[in-house]
Amino acid sequence: MDVREELSILIRSRQPLISLVTGEEERAGDLLRALAEELNHRELFFWNTVSGFRRNGKGGNPLEEGRMDPLTALQRIEGYKEDALFVLEDFHPYFEEPVVVRQLRNLLYTLRSSRKTVVLLSPLGKLPPELRDDVPQVFLPLPGYANLKELLDSVCEGRDVKSNLNREAEEKLVKSALGLSESQARGVFVQSILKHKVLDQSALQLVLSEKQKIIKKEEILEFFPSREKISDIGGLDNLKDWLKKRDKAFSRRAKDYGLPNPKGILIIGVQGTGKSLTAKATSALWRLPLLRMDLGKVFGSLVGESEERMRKALLLAETISPCILWIDEIDKAFASVTSAGDSGTSARVFGTFLTWLQEKESPVFVIATGNDISNLPPELMRKGRFDEIFFVDLPTYDERMEIFRVHLSRVRPVIRDYDIALLAGETEGYSGAEIEQAIINAMYNAFDDEEREFTTADVVQGAREVVPIIKLMHERIEKLRAWAEERTRKANRIQR
Numbered sequence: 138m139d140v141r142e143e144l145s146i147l148i149r150s151r152q153p154l155i156s157l158v159t160g161e162e163e164r165a166g167d168l169l170r171a172l173a174e175e176l177n178h179r180e181l182f183f184w185n186t187v188s189g190f191r192r193n194g195k196g197g198n199p200l201e202e203g204r205m206d207p208l209t210a211l212q213r214i215e216g217y218k219e220d221a222l223f224v225l226e227d228f229h230p231y232f233e234e235p236v237v238v239r240q241l242r243n244l245l246y247t248l249r250s251s252r253k254t255v256v257l258l259s260p261l262g263k264l265p266p267e268l269r270d271d272v273p274q275v276f277l278p279l280p281g282y283a284n285l286k287e288l289l290d291s292v293c294e295g296r297d298v299k300s301n302l303n304r305e306a307e308e309k310l311v312k313s314a315l316g317l318s319e320s321q322a323r324g325v326f327v328q329s330i331l332k333h334k335v336l337d338q339s340a341l342q343l344v345l346s347e348k349q350k351i352i353k354k355e356e357i358l359e360f361f362p363s364r365e366k367i368s369d370i371g372g373l374d375n376l377k378d379w380l381k382k383r384d385k386a387f388s389r390r391a392k393d394y395g396l397p398n399p400k401g402i403l404i405i406g407v408q409g410t411g412k413s414l415t416a417k418a419t420s421a422l423w424r425l426p427l428l429r430m431d432l433g434k435v436f437g438s439l440v441g442e443s444e445e446r447m448r449k450a451l452l453l454a455e456t457i458s459p460c461i462l463w464i465d466e467i468d469k470a471f472a473s474v475t476s477a478g479d480s481g482t483s484a485r486v487f488g489t490f491l492t493w494l495q496e497k498e499s500p501v502f503v504i505a506t507g508n509d510i511s512n513l514p515p516e517l518m519r520k521g522r523f524d525e526i527f528f529v530d531l532p533t534y535d536e537r538m539e540i541f542r543v544h545l546s547r548v549r550p551v552i553r554d555y556d557i558a559l560l561a562g563e564t565e566g567y568s569g570a571e572i573e574q575a576i577i578n579a580m581y582n583a584f585d586d587e588e589r590e591f592t593t594a595d596v597v598q599g600a601r602e603v604v605p606i607i608k609l610m611h612e613r614i615e616k617l618r619a620w621a622e623e624r625t626r627k628a629n630r631i632q633r
């Protein structure tokens with residue numbers, strides 16, 4: 138159902154208050170004007186505190202113009218005799234005022250028997266708790282492909298500009314603008330035409346750089362340029378095979394074959410075992426952009442805005458899809474969901490995320506990583522959220538050999554000189570990160586010792602200087618293993 142239909146049904150079913158969430162006031166205005174027409178030319182008034190009521194369409198204005206406080210505005214609406222649609226712009230700041238909230242609640246009852254509807258227009262999805270259950274929220278999505286195509290055509294037509302793009306290139310340009318608001322898209326289209334007098338390839342560049350700017354501004358998402366390859370991961374063969382098998386999952390051919398888009402995976406495991414590394418390497422393996430979501434920032438923002446920011450970030454990710462959305466250390470962020478004390482904000486943000494995850498059909502592949510399961514709400518683990526939950530344990534003997542190979546060959550072109558089997562034997566219980574540290578220690582020691590080449594013995598010594606996490610957290614890791622045994626798929630392949 139599109140937004141217009143959704144609003145139309147709500148209005149016709151005499152819903153007294155509706156919250157329409159969008160930052161695109163102009164576009165929302167157009168939509169509501171069309172809607173008022175459609176509903177037997179119902180009267181339409183726009184209100185904001187600076188201009189008072191502005192009547193749209195018909196002449197004259199039975200309601201007052203000029204500066205007006207929100208309480209008076211609501212009282213005028215209550216007293217107005219005709220059927221009408223009232224659009225209140227930027228109303229959210231007044232949700233802080235008890236009298237205003239009370240008057241809105243009154244309207245819930247008094248307008249029910251009338252054909253008057255109030256639309257609260259705001260870029261923020263926040264509602265006071267007193268209204269949350271009674272005011273349906275409608276989100277105006279960013280313009281879709283068809284809207285943007287129309288916009289591009291009208292921009293070109295209006296300026297009598299010829300397009301030098303063939304159909305395919307034009308399609309690509311419109312597609313790349315997905316995720317921009319109408320005015321942002323118009324801005325870049327016009328800008329590129331003004332610059333070059335024709336519409337050509339350079340427009341695409343402009344759109345992309347505009348999009349980068351928006352992502353920067355949102356702060357929650359970050360394009361994460363990844364240099365890691367799948368071959369940089371030592372071990373974790375089960376996990377790697379799973380990922381390799383889905384290499385072409387987002388291709389046209391997979392779609393034609395009838396395969397559903399993979400949803401995502403949750404990777405739980407011991408610290409320093411390659412979980413984050415896997416997220417980064419998957420981006421290279423699948424040749425998809427990696428977007429990292431900073432959940433700390435979602436929660437860190439003003440309490441009421443957190444939900445809105447989460448919603449926006451997910452939408453933005455969808456417009457960039459196909460892509461990988463990486464949520465690192467998900468356990469830390471959602472720890473507060475279970476703990477009381479933030480008036481339910483984290484629970485709601487978490488709910489927004491879960492619903493999205495469950496219903497998502499867009500090719501956004503989620504990789505969530507974490508290590509403390511006691512912090513993770515059980516809903517996250519329910520079927521249908523992720524395709525698979527992987528558990529990453531400390532590396533086996535064979536895996537440690539592989540990890541040594543990966544890291545030694547990074548610093549030395551020939552690794553034949555090192556006794557890898559011996560090193561793997563000496564580092565039982567070490568994580569990949571600790572093995573890496575052992576090699577770095579060895580290099581420092583040898584370099585400090587007259588800059589000589591480091592040897593297998595140096596690495597053994599280097600490993601002794603590392604206190605592996607298993608020593609410090611033995612019990613916690615055992616508990617984690619026991620938990621994972623029944624609930625997860627093993628990322629490590631146990632040989633022999």
Ligand SMILES: Nc1ncnc2c1ncn2[C@@H]1O[C@H](COP(=O)(O)OP(=O)(O)OP(=O)(O)O)[C@@H](O)[C@H]1O
Nearest residue numbers: 369370371408409410411412413414508540569570
């Ligand atoms: N299996 C592995 N193969 C190769 N290198 C590894 C492996 N595991 C860890 N490392 C090395 O350790 C570094 C840290 O690993 P990573 O950040 O992936 O750990 P993590 O599992 O995400 O840990 P945390 O739970 O603390 O976030 C990697 O950048 C890599 O250099």
Ligand SMILES: [Mg+2]
Nearest residue numbers: 412413465506
């Ligand atoms: Mg990590």
